[in-house]
Amino acid sequence: MLENKEHKVIGTRPIRHDGVDKVTGRALYGADFQAAGLLHGRVLRSPHAHARIISIDTSRAEALPGVKGIVTAKDIPDAGDKIADLGEGAVNLKYLCDNILASDKVLYKGHAVAAVAATNPHIAEEACTLIDVEYEVLPPVLEVRQAMEPDAPLLHEHIRTTSLGETAEEPSNVASHIQHKLGDPEKGFAAADIVVEREFITGTVHQGYIEPHNATAHYNADGQLTIWCSTQGAFTVREQVAEILQYPISKIKVVPMEIGGGFGGKISVYIKPVAALLAKKTGKPVKVLMNRSDVFEGTGPTPASFIRVKMGATKEGKITAAEAYLAFEAGAYPGSPVGPGAMCIFAPYNIEHVIIDGYDVVVNKPKTAPYRAPGAPNAAFGSETVVDEIAEKLGIDPLEIRLLNAAKEGDRRADGPVHPRIGCIETVEAAKAHPHYTAPNGKKHHGRGVASGYWFNIGLESSVTINVNSDGTINLIEGSTDIGGTRASIAMQAAEVLGISAESVNPSVVDTNSVGYTAVTGGSRTTYATGYAAYEAAQDVKRQMIARAAILWEVDEANVQFADGEFSSINGKEEQISFRDLCGRLGETGGPIVGSGTVNPGGAGGAYATHVVDVAVDEETGKVDILRYTAVQDAGKAIHPSYVEGQIQGGAVQGIGWALNEEYIYNDEGTMTNASFLDYRMPTCLDLPMIDAVIVEVPNPGHPYGVRGVGEVPIVPPMAAIANAIYDAIGIRMTELPMSPDRLLKAMGKI
Amino acid sequence: MPIVAIPSLLRNLTNGEESITVPGTTIREVIDNLEVRYPGMKARLCEDDRIKPGLAVYINGLLTRGSILESVDADAEIHFLPAIGGGMAAPSH
């Protein structure tokens, strides 16, 4: 299906369609929504990491002037233990509801307990302090290995470990065990000349989007519920809210406002059902906003993890066997990304003998949520460090050992499926040839490191409608919220089909009543799948336009061709008309044209990345500075290269933050002590060099233009690349994230 | 006939066999035929005539919708893997 021809629009860099709105402050984000009679909601959160709720008394809060309504878990319809299959996969509805407003137990500090609607936000906030909650405080479990101990306090008495459908007898904090096995690992290790085994610890980190969660809800008198919010997926909000409130999806309209970052963290709902409950109770529109500490403490970070990696290789550098043990913190409810972590951990390599065990473990921390290639960065920190160590011990260049073992089309992944056409080798080769890698690297306490990473990407449903305008432009209606320039990258694919400019497309992201089902902006799928739907919708328009030209010229449709924006008649008549001119004649040839496209493609091509980083280590303070950074990535086909580079640069920098400073710091009671942008320490622009993003294009056969998802894989390599660079600088293997100054000082024996 | 890669955690049901060739033109038929040969298999893979939540079905290396109605070619390779709870939505019905 790959169209291997020259492109006119694809690969260019037009100004994004929503650009002017966003540089002038006109673009409306969720919190910007205003309505007459609006009430303001705030959520009361648990001060304890683990406690039983004995009672909730709202009477003092209700008496505060300006308070219009208070809700608790009692206001959520009783869900029983129904399994709801929602946007995030299999989610136990009870867990979902309890995470919205705790019913019997609070399972993390920051767990929502009640919410207030009042005439202004300050009153709502004050009212929260007047709600009396009596707790029976229980001992918290804050670390994955501690939680796996047989005598650990249990978060959920009914959880028993499941292993692919088989359930253990005893209750446990281990919700599930997964395993992938390929070949005979024992045999593979026996064939190795060198075996390296190391243990790794990674901290809890947050997506860190700048816009806090928000939601405004309103019930009409006829029961129609409208929710205005920032979300990665309006349809998944509709599904989750419908399940939680036990309310028909046909009565819920979700209006996606502009969204201020998500990275996976704005798929799960938190305050959207709360806003709906408050709106129902008060009969008024209610806007609920989180503040920054609510975001850190009450929304899903990505898990901390404990990982053990063992790899064996021959002295020539051929990897003979690999073994991994991954234990991930799910947070308060099951569902960590240990699955994808286990799936991605050895994916850059073709290894005959592999065994991977993964454990999903509940702890008294917020329920984890997706974050950019969820699970894969944790895993790659382990595997890519071990590969580096093998290379170093064997005296082989670290990129050379990757080339020697690189996965390619036809190789079998450790979890079973066979790789289609992939660009692993191409990214390593491009990194090796890059001037950064060949530049001298000799200064004292300076080091260079490399690492590779894999993310599989995903397809899922997307729908696009195109309305043709009489002036030769089109209105493109889509359901994918635009977090990073996807209006442009989707519009460009339609423009390419129709031979028009990117500027001739007016893309709109619309509400759930106004476009066909579209899955979330996530999984690196939007430019791939919604772009694919736009391609199909444009093809639909093209077919209809060809029919109109045939009517116009009184020829058979088969005698009309379309190329370079011109319709022409073949066989006989010498007729020609531009797309634009034909658009002006739709009325007389049969009326308006609406094209549509829906897809659910299975061929999302996996993405590989290889990063090179230079660091300087201050041996006296343990501080690591990033001196130079190059990120190579296979994009399949870069539709809008600027925004592909942007994804690569942004992902790499989030990885740098994860590597060096970002983590949830907890005290013994389970309180996060750094729940602010001040102390969570995301990178500022003064902490970084320019990030050289190098796009490699190995077209994905599963997309008409060869697109692969690009959003997620750039966060996979940075942690290991930086760890390897630190080793190069000071000769110490860092095995715990973040590699913060105090940890470096300890590792260097300075404290 | 389609080949089913047996996940390591289910190999206790297949006496350690790692892949099984079974007849079937849909995932449902394949699973039913697996069940005939290896009783207990269906309960590990399905729930209420659906693939269990938390499980994903790959045919020839491509992630499917996870429906038992999915058709399979005569020489298809089928994998049952943990569903991705990750950065993307899992199949919705």
Next chain:
Amino acid sequence: MRDFSYIAATTIPEAVALLGEKGESARILAGGTDLIVQVREARRDVDWMIDIKSIPEVNVLDYNAATGLVLGAAVECYKIYANDAICDAYPSLIDATKIIGGTAIQGRAGVGGNLCNASPAADGIPPLIVLNATCVIAGPNGERELPVEQFCTAPGQTALQKGEMLVSLKIPAPESNSSSYYLRFIPRNEMDIAVVGAGASVTLDAAKETIVSARIALAAVAPTPLFAEEASALLAGREVSDEAINAAAEAAQAIARPISDMRGTAEQRTHLVGVLTRRALNGAIQRVQEAT
């Protein structure tokens, strides 16, 4: 955010009277970059905010090479580092004002407010200590003065009595062959609170080889910013040498009483006191030696 009242005072007596009248429930508002956040996050109960920015005396920024600097309590950081003469005379003060928060914070926050906020980690205080600053305090009984190292008494607590407010800071004119330096350690390069801060001032002899006198001050290693008096005294009369500097750094380490918190561990802080004291002293000495 709790409800409070706002009053913009226009004279010192008015502000002092208000403070006396409202007592503990009143708080001076200058740059507000700490106070507003503290009240918003319910870390400080305030019923009255008394805005002093319209009072002329707290906006004075007057440097005289003979008499020194008068720095009004509400003068924002950006005005301090925009003044070339002050940059030359008190480089450690400039080091600090350029790293307090980001640019936008420096547009509002001042050194006086930094001092009155009395954070153990305040970047603005060690330079004031090493520069021998004096606090000018107005109160119901008139004005009094206090050496800056005696101003902070505990985290968030100061020597200000009921009805008193900081009007300005007086910093003596720099001696010849002297300079100063402040640095802090943070894991990022900006926008962090000091894990440890160290300031130093030195006066060298005419040959710039011997230390005539020195002052060392530390932040974030005790309940208040510390004047490392013994460590400073060790340097008087010593030749500029690694040995002398190391001895002072060790003495500074000896008085550090750090805690472990989300910003750093006690061991890390104690270690950093040594590193930063050395760097601050070397930085100040280098400035003297490089001056023409």
Next chain:
Amino acid sequence: MARRSHVQTTINGETVEFLCEPRQSLLEVLRDELHLTGAKEGCNNGNCGACSVILDGRLVNSCLVLGVETEGKSVETIEGLAAPDKLHPIQDAFLENAALQCGICTPGFIMSAKALLEQNPNPTEHEVRYWLAGNLCRCTGYDKIVRAVLDAAAAE
């Protein structure tokens, strides 16, 4: 309910009057009272810069200024930057350089960049990075933002 004060100020060159409670920040006043929602709340404690505005010619975090403090002052916000038919050169540079992804931090960055270029029309890359360190962006890795500001400086 708390007493509301009358405040008269200048916003983007226009005289504006509003009522606000003392506890309402300038950011709340702009957004909730005046419906100028270009300034965003990212942290509400001065650590992200998404609410950056220019107050009497000086860059400030509007979340750390009380609305009542703006009596008689002059406030510039993102809404006042472009002429009716022409974007400000910094806005153009952000678009040309694709210096935004989600765009939530963009108004703050642009106001911050404007304040920088007003006082330092030819900044180095390091000066740009130092000045903008109080503005967090989580999407771009800052590369294209820094380039956009340098480009805008060169264009002006």
